[in-house]
Amino acid sequence: MILMVFHHNYSYFPIIIDEQEYGLSRDALYEKLRENNVLARRYFYPLITEFKLYKNNHKTIQHSSDVAKSISDNVICLPMHHELDLKDVEKIMDLIK
Numbered sequence: 001m002i003l004m005v006f007h008h009n010y011s012y013f014p015i016i017i018d019e020q021e022y023g024l025s026r027d028a029l030y031e032k033l034r035e036n037n038v039l040a041r042r043y044f045y046p047l048i049t050e051f052k053l054y055k056n057n058h059k060t061i062q063h064s065s066d067v068a069k070s071i072s073d074n075v076i077c078l079p080m081h082h083e084l085d086l087k088d089v090e091k092i093m094d095l096i097k
Contacts, residue, residue: 013080014043016071026074029096038092040076047072 017026033040048054049065
């Protein structure tokens, strides 16, 4: 069993989008936020194993990257910075709802 312990570093606010449950894909949410001047990021995108250099290199990629690929395809980082006003947070949350 692998135990993963996460510590907050307060530099990113990633969320993983389950398109089936949420009703929008990560990319659709990304575009919706962009259209409303909210600059989110598709994090770990594209996944490094998708780069031409690595994609078919079985010497470098020795393990399945299915979990990493799934996270890469579904994670988005919401804005988080020292000048983010509560009003902006509420706007972002309203857009996500």
